[in-house]
Amino acid sequence: MEGRRALRKVSPMTSSNREQLLEVIRKAPGPLSAAEIWDQLRRARARIGLATVYRILKAEVDSGTVEPTEFPGGHTRFGSTGQQHHHHFLCEACDRAFSVAGCVEGIEDIAPSHFAVSGHAIMLFGQCEECQETQ
Amino acid sequence: MEGRRALRKVSPMTSSNREQLLEVIRKAPGPLSAAEIWDQLRRARARIGLATVYRILKAEVDSGTVEPTEFPGGHTRFGSTGQQHHHHFLCEACDRAFSVAGCVEGIEDIAPSHFAVSGHAIMLFGQCEECQETQ
DNA sequence: TGAGAAATGAGAATCTATTCTCATTCACGC
DNA sequence: GCGTGAATGAGAATAGATTCTCATTTCTCA
Secondary structure (H helix, E strand, O other): OHHHHHHHHHHHOOOOHHHHHHHHHHHHHHHEHHHHHHHHHHHHHOOHHHHHHHHHHOOOOOOEEEEEEEEOOEEEEEEEEEOOOOOEEEEEEOOOEEEOOOOOOOOHOOOOOOOOOEEEEEEEEOOOOOHHOHH | HHHHHHHHOOOOOHHHHHHHHHHHHHHHOOEEHHHHHHHHHHHHOOOOOOOHHHHHHHHHHHHHOOEEEOOOOOEEEEEOOOOEEEEEEEEEEOOEEEEOOOOOOOHHHOOOOEEEEEEEEEEEEEEEHHHHHOO
């Protein structure tokens, strides 16, 4: 497999694991925790350890493919980069995160002028569609 | 000390510790972590254990005097309730948090309509005044 | 095909925030 | 001054996310 060999120069991780993992992240409606990714990979009959999930994630974050976001509860979730500017919705029922495209004008202007604002994050809380139905 | 005795009916915590702690929180420009609070109390020559800081915080959160907020880095910071609707600025240099009054119109409207949004949080990142000068 | 290098899974180890334990101290009514 | 129960400080214990270790497997390339 020629493609494989070429790829390994970029990332030493086995491409099948790495590709599957990236696929999982890309298909998700929002960023996933390492444990969620691990879980999905195992369900998809992949034999992979949590340590490897972290190893791949670390490499991808370093290379800029994957973007970590900190969530309440003290864990990081990983989403693919290259999305437009976006924010997150966190379902308080199922604790899943969803990406939400778009933003609001003037959000950084709420800070007093003596702060030098370089970025912002918006987190919306509530119930996702599925959990509203289930309720 | 009459006031002390009366207070104890409300909260069993020793009022001096509890009052000092609340004072520290009230005077802070933003929410503080348990460790920060503990640190400040010790600097102010209080003899108090971290466990007691957590005990008092738990009681105050339960009674609604103090409000916990989760920050990146996996720790909770505690601020006094009763402030207007506000958000937070996190200095990336000194890792201190500051409260920022105000909000932005329509922030919850960025979520697709199939989400039931019940709340939101805005976090601004950047450098505080002090760290800009220090830089 | 075979040797060496790199990646892997599994579970142990670590790290950090928070909670628990318990011997001691303190406040209060007597 | 004294007994009792609650509160305390200190440090051990816990819990959860992440990282490390290492024996084993897989890959690369001659």
